Amino acid sequence: MILGRTPEGLIKTKSDDPLGLRAVECACCSCGCAVSLPQSIKTLADNATAESFSFNGVFAESENFERSGPDEWYALISLGFGTEIYYINGCLQFYYSYVPPAPESGLGFAETGNPEECAFPLGSSTVTGNFTINAITGFDYFYYTDEGQIPVPPPVIVFT
Numbered sequence: 001m002i003l004g005r006t007p008e009g010l011i012k013t014k015s016d017d018p019l020g021l022r023a024v025e026c027a028c029c030s031c032g033c034a035v036s037l038p039q040s041i042k043t044l045a046d047n048a049t050a051e052s053f054s055f056n057g058v059f060a061e062s063e064n065f066e067r068s069g070p071d072e073w074y075a076l077i078s079l080g081f082g083t084e085i086y087y088i089n090g091c092l093q094f095y096y097s098y099v100p101p102a103p104e105s106g107l108g109f110a111e112t113g114n115p116e117e118c119a120f121p122l123g124s125s126t127v128t129g130n131f132t133i134n135a136i137t138g139f140d141y142f143y144y145t146d147e148g149q150i151p152v153p154p155p156v157i158v159f160t
Contacts, residue, residue: 034091035112035139042090044134044159046071052160055083055094081107092133096141098152108152110143133157 037045044052050065053075060075067073075085081097098108115126125146130138131154143152 034093037090037092037133038136041134041136041159045087045090045092048073048087048159050075054158055079055085056155092157094155096152096155098150100150104150106148106150108143108150110141110152110155112139112141114140115142127151129154131155131157134159
């Protein structure tokens with residue numbers, strides 16, 4: 001089992017007052033799973049809202065964007081399947097389910113960070129790449145290839 005995941009591979013979350021919905025038992029920056037944002041983007045990310053953050057051009061519905069602290073939030077974005085994005089004090093982490101446009105078929109799974117430390121399931125064959133945040137390319141992500149998953153193109157994240 002991976003820190004922050006259930007035995008089924010789902011993200012562990014907790015919802016209570018006053019903190020609201022948040023990831024729990026998450027190693028964020030310590031395990032290499034997350035992307036550390038440069039200060040120029042961190043300020044925008046700290047203040048993100050459902051209306052000021054997009055993943056591949058899609059914004060979270062307001063009910064799917066939960067703030068748990070001044071610089072912590074969680075967003076669920078529907079891109080055919082759910083994409084989960086976590087942000088905690090300058091660290092960004094996502095789990096991306098990619099559905100290609102027709103006529104292709106299949107499903108790809110991608111996430112941020114170091115596949116040797118964070119890949120799920122353990123021992124997965126992975127392909128690494130870079131994605132873009134606010135027109136800056138070079139942030140790491142990887143996708144799985146061992147179960148016939150399709151290649152996942154680099155996502156584009158925008159904070160305004």
